[in-house]
Amino acid sequence: MSVALRVTEITKRIGGLQILDQVSMTVSAGERRALIGPNGAGKTTLLNIIAGFLRPSRGTIELFGVDVTKLPPHRRVQHGLLKTNQLPGVFPDLSVRSNLQLALLRERHASMGFHVLPRRDGYLRDRVEQVLELWGLQDVADREVRHLPHGYQRMVELAMRMSRQPRVLLLDEPAAGLTEAEVAVLAERLSQLPRELTVVIVEHKMRLIFAFADRITVLHHGAVIAEGTPEEIRSDPQTRAAYLGGAVRNVHADHS
């Protein structure tokens, strides 16, 4: 089983604050890994470091064996890494169609794009139509995204990422702000994701996590305190303590 994502001893310090403390994680190809932990545990920071939006103070990130720690975010896309945001990562004032065009523009053209005319480009047009159909967005294709309800914006965001056929997908609280009905739709979509796709998901909605994840990593105060299958985590005393308050031991401290 090949390793899709290897996070090694990631440490992040800002000013005097220790945000992340020697976090390590190995995610196999095709695995569904959930990242949970109380608020302020550093989950979003970790995702941002993996995606390249933040530089770690120490540690490395490897994608399929390639060290991408020094790469800026737009270069990690070339290695198949895509990420969603807590607030929908879309282009609000542009139409759904334009959003998808922007997502797909870099599929074939790594250049500046001077020679691409999105309106005329047959290939781009077809691809956009394809994605619109796949995600049921044809009716809203020409509406500006900011006028769409939150659930739709999430769909657009997900459609944009999936259209690039990522190998590793980072989801940052995709269910945030969704109604119960919308969460069900999201869960459905998530279960339909290709099996080869590696997913790392940060979420607070535990039902979603336990249904979706293969393995769970628990963060607390920037350190990994537990890791295992949903069953193991459910009965893990450390995790319970972290969520309910109380003393918690750093997993790494145990191993030293």
Add this chain to the structure above:
Amino acid sequence: MQRREVIHSLVLAVCGVLLLGAPLALGSYGLTVLTEIVIFALFAMSTNLLLGYTGLASLGQSAFFGMGGYCVAILAKDFNLHSAVTLLAAIGAGAVLALVTGPVVLRSTGTYFLMLTLALTQVLFGVAWFLPGITGGDNGLGGIARPTLPLVGDVLRGTTAFYYFSLVCVGIGIAILAWLVNSGFGLALQGVRENELVAAGLGHPVWWLKYLAYIIAGALSALAGGLYTFLTSFVGTSYFGIALSAEVLVMVILGGSRSFWGPAIGAGLVILLRDEVSSWTQRWLLVLGLLFVVTVLFLPGGIATLPERLSQVRRKQRGQQPLVSVAKSLTPVQSVESATSHQERVP
């Protein structure tokens, strides 16, 4: 949608015909004003490549305008080069200035960018002031003759000839802008404007996109500056003043930053206002100020969005959704550079 595009093309065609036939209807003075409008249309539209499309509000485009102006003037005065080819040198000078200042200026966004670009113009102001031997200092450089064209020589002396020449040069500039704006590059710029982080996360090289837009805007602004120097036969430190920087920003916002032709409309409006209003009152600046304030308050998308705003009112009355959005905020939603600081506040 189709109807709008047809009307759009019709209006453009009519304007084109009017522009071509203008010398028949306008006297020498009127044609000079129209030439000025055409030149500033290019200046404003190139500024808008940065503002409306990339989301970078710059108060520094006059640095390039002045650079282009001084370039052709110095080549004419000190090197006796009077060919229209000096305009190419002006474009080059603008591009080089942008190339050099870009990495400095682009480290910031929003208001900091605004002030850094303003600082740029003032530094150049100082340089021009400081080297009167080259730039004429406070007095500037005057008596710049019209450029000569290969084969036909000195024909641009005439108002009409120079008008058509400017129309051609500006036309080429605008055609370049049109191409860029409709290309993948233009779409990517809009992505940068909307949400830098997301754009980067989708593979777009954000910094390079901004840098290129900055260079192109600088080069075209320099072209406008060169043309204007030839029109007025003068260039001076006023080209680097805050007044000009603010004025072109006013043109862009007044006309409409989210529309391709908006800035051109703004340029026409401001110059015509100055010209017409100052003939019956000295208070044209007051009128411009009031008009600008009113526009910012009630028509923030600029004059160009007036037809859409009106249809929006009609749509609201019918209970439908609005369609148009407008450039409002100076602080970007998120930026790659500030991602760190944003995160620093929310561990």
Add this chain to the structure above:
Amino acid sequence: MQTIIGIGAIGISYASLLFLVAVGLSIVFGLMRFVNLASGSFYMLGAYLAISIVHRGMSFWLAVLIGGVVVGLIGLAIEQTILQRLHRQELLQVCLTIGLMYIVEDLARVIWGGDPLRLRPPASLRGSISVLGAVVPLYRVGLIVIGIILALVLWLLIERTRWGAFVRAGVDDLEMCECLGINTRVVFAVIFTVGVFLSGLAGALGAPLLGVAPGTDSDVLLMALIVVVLGGLGSISGSVLASLVVGILDSVARMRWPGASFFIIYAIMAVVLIVRPQGFRGRYI
């Protein structure tokens, strides 16, 4: 030694004026995230008003106070009517201030004409004193004292009062403040008004020293922007430091390379921005 004291007096008194304008600009930016490009215009208004009031026969200090207050009230009116409508739309707010610049400039020309005007220092501060052998105009000394007092008052207000805490918190993280139930609109109104008042006050105080004419608004604005950028947006101590640096540098430059002082100051600002974009005391961009 005498030249140093002479330059120091000129520089620091100028710095007092710059500080008053810059601190308003700086806090308004730190809190509301836009640059009030009409700050120079308000300075100019304050100066013109003070001159007119003194010519009506009133005392200098009363004129200065009234000038500042009237300008402050104008600022309040603008904030309540126009600026508020553009809440959080910073680009449009900047554009609004550009429009205001035009309006004020033209109105000033109508009301006060195009000639430079000046004011005589109040009787209490006329003449000069001798400091270690250097002749220093008394008014300059007065300005330095006023500057120090106002800087202290402002510092106390920001650091030691609840209001000040709101402002500091708002500069730090506006969204959090709104979550905490602080009425940001009221804070904005107060801060903007105070900033405008200080600019107007500075203009009135500066009238005996620098005079006022069409064009003063741009000159003052540009200098204030330098101070704000150097000092770090949102920081009072930064504004103090930067205005001292700029004030003294300006007087030194004027003495050695008159005319080029402008360029020198801007070049230094450019260099600082390259090396340390957040200025002396700013935290992050």
